[in-house]
Amino acid sequence: MCGIVGYAGNKNIESVLIVGLVCLEYRGYDSAGIAAFENGEIEIRKEKGKIKALEAILKEKPVFGNVGIGHTRWATHGEPSTINAHPHTNAKSSIAVVHNGIIENYQKLKNQLLEKGHVFHSDTDTEIIPHLLEEELKSGKSIQDAFLNLFKTIEGKWAIAAIFEKDPDKVYFAQDGAPLLLGKGDNEFFLASDVSALIRNSVYVHFLNKKEWGFFSKDKLSLFDFQGNEIQPNFQKQEIKWEEIDKGGYPHFMLKEIYEQPAVFRKIIEKRLNGGEGLHFPELKISNELLSKVSRFVIQAAGTSLHSGMIGKHYLEHNTRIQTDSEMSSEFVYRNPVVEGDTMVIAISQSGETADTLAGIHEAKSKFVKVISFVNNSNSTIARESDAFIDILAGPEIGVASTKAFTAQVIHFFLFSLYVSHIKWMTNDGERKALLEEIRLLPSKMETILSHAPIIEKWAEDFVNTKDFVFLGRTYNYPVALEGALKLKEISYIHASGHAGGELKHGPIALITGDVPVVCIAIQSEIYPKMLSNIQEIKARSGKVISIVTEGDVEARKLSDYTFEIPSCSEILSPLLTVIPLQLLSYYVAIKRGCTPDQPRNLAKAVTVE
Structure with missing residues (x-):
């Protein structure tokens, strides 16, 4: 769910990490942060909220350097807050870590670390990682051996990036079930959770396989499996253009x-x-x-x-x-x-x-x-x-x-x-x-x-204060009713439920009042008369009807408060057309209600945790 970035090169670390995080913000926007080397020491900047909040902090307290890691968070363990934001460090701030995924045995490991005197400040599972690495280094192990032991200790599906004060030229990384990519530039390497964060700077990318780890400086990359065997990266040309993610x-x-x-x-x-x-x-x-x-x-x-x-x-x-x-x-x-x-x-x-x-x-x-x-x-x-x-x-x-x-x-x-x-x-x-x-x-x-989208945009003004919606469809369009309801509640935060038209009388009809709009997908098909019956039942209970109909429709239009026509097509292909007005409805209602459709609350684009 979260987004990870990393960089080693000659560019200003702050700008590289922020650009990467902005591209990954769809993966989580509860908080964001970066860790970078400045004069040989790790500097941390992090803040609750979207990346703009982090940028404001960096204007007040900029970070200068060329090596670092960054993170944008979707909260799993611990509420969205500055304390729970990544990166997390050990007590001396000599190790900084960002993490995507879940450490399933973190509580057991945290208890063991507490017994050894470690102090924790956040509620996250991530914070145990720098402390575990610190324990390994205290026992005399190298960073590489500490990493290998870490993989044997933590359980779950995850990806991590880390920097160490004792090795300030390098970014360390690993993945075991959560996505992570490497990008190669001119005397520079990049790390990211998704290719979108690499497009501006890297033509060639390597997709890390499960149980791969390594480290890079600005001019050298080393890659290994979890047994410590060195492997060769498979850099391939990525075809996505910047315009596609703009x-x-x-x-x-x-x-x-x-x-x-x-x-x-x-x-x-x-x-x-x-x-x-x-x-x-x-x-x-x-x-x-x-x-x-x-x-x-x-x-x-x-x-x-x-x-x-x-x-x-x-x-x-x-x-x-x-x-x-x-x-x-x-x-x-x-x-x-x-x-x-x-x-x-x-x-x-x-x-x-x-x-x-x-x-x-x-x-x-x-x-x-x-x-x-x-x-x-x-x-x-x-x-x-x-x-x-x-x-x-x-x-x-x-x-x-x-x-x-x-x-x-x-x-x-x-x-x-x-x-x-x-x-x-x-x-x-x-x-x-x-x-x-x-x-x-x-x-x-x-x-x-799409040329008739202004019709739906105008409708949206009537639903700014609506608290509930019902969506109805039959056969091929029953899943479209479910999808329309999901879209509306995802981005406008209006409670919405989707139902098969034939199930209306088996419970959902109890929801119908004059304050509950009902979206009916009533295109010309074998079941059109059945959908007309549903509309009649709704109108008999003073419900507001929004009908998606085939162009030229007469009967459903007479019964409906709002009607949107789609071009004629066979019923089997109709979901590809009927869903578009529902997408537009959810978008415009969200806009009229002052919601942010691209980044709805509590959600993230890629659900990488169970």
Whole structure:
């Protein structure tokens, strides 16, 4: 969840670390801090709040130097505060550490250190690390040996960076399950939790594998495994451009990413359809023979990715006639799921680092089941630990509330289902061709929806003081109702719940009053009359109805207080269009309420702890 940066070179340490932390702020913004060498001593600056608060401290008390580490925090152990902010040090401030992840046995280790006379000031698990290292160094061990012993002592999934007063030219680092990357420049090395923090300075990056550690000065890098064996880094050229992680004139990343969806889909269509009627997944290193033998898919994911997986279940069952289940990763892991050799698990994660989803992969592999992952980062831990992966091609997504990654996941589920159905001879050529032609029209239909965004922006003014929302959808659009509710509560802090339309009478209808807006996804389809019945039931109880309808709709419009039209499309592809007005609604309501959509409270982009 947290963000780590490190640097050794000739540049001013303060500016390098701050630029890196700003790029990682989506990973956590409860507090931030840096540790750097100045005249041979470690200087610490840290502050509660966002990175702007740290920058204010640095204006008053700047740090001058060329080697250091930094951190932006999402709180796990201990409340957001300056004391709990990283970096943490030992008593003499001769060791400074930043950390991402959780030390699961920290309380036991802390008690042992307390018995030895160590004094702690924070409530974090991180603070034990510099004290453990201090104990190792006091016994006469080298820094390298102290690090190796540390790995044997602490338990959990984590990444750390550290600097030592006795070795002021170097940054030390290690990872055991949490992401960490190295960047190489001209007589300089960089460290970061995500490639976005390296783009400005490093063309070549090395993604640390699990149980790798090392250290670097400005002109030398040494890399090892946890047994102490030296290994060679695999630096590769990173292709992300700075413009992709810049707001590009938009007020917020979330709005930019909503508007990027047509371009993302054009890229997906170009790469996957490749101008013809075939489907292309060149990165999917799994045989057609194996796919043809799958008798059951289990999709496991969390949050927005779970909602895309629920739609994926519909697609796989409709197009391949293969039984498919969708499950929360956090529940899948701990219920001893029944999966057999001809079952295939599909893991979904935008970041490729989601801890619950990664644990689900390990659970599946422990039962000798093959895993395909849908990820937005082909170098992520989940991609590397799966048997195969599909890159959803959404491009960097910085806003904490996922938008373009959701629709990219959904379209890839649809294309993958067609791919498997072709292998199993389940879809005739005419039907397949018609569906692919309709997919080619989606970008322009998305642009039509976005051109009417001012309608929703105006609506948002009516919901500034609303306390509750209800979202309803059926079949393919039930998961969209869940996603719409999630988006609204994530960034506007309005309580919202999503339900299947058929379940309205089984409890949720008790929530309906004149103060509770109900968003109804009522597009033209087989279940359109059923959604009209839902709207009638809501109006009979004085509820406010916001309808998402097909252009030209008459009946739902008559019954609704607010109506937004989307271009006509088949029901099976409709989630790719119906979700966009819900994304816009959540964004504009958040703005009108004075909320910050890119950095909603208590949330972080990558959930790397269970």
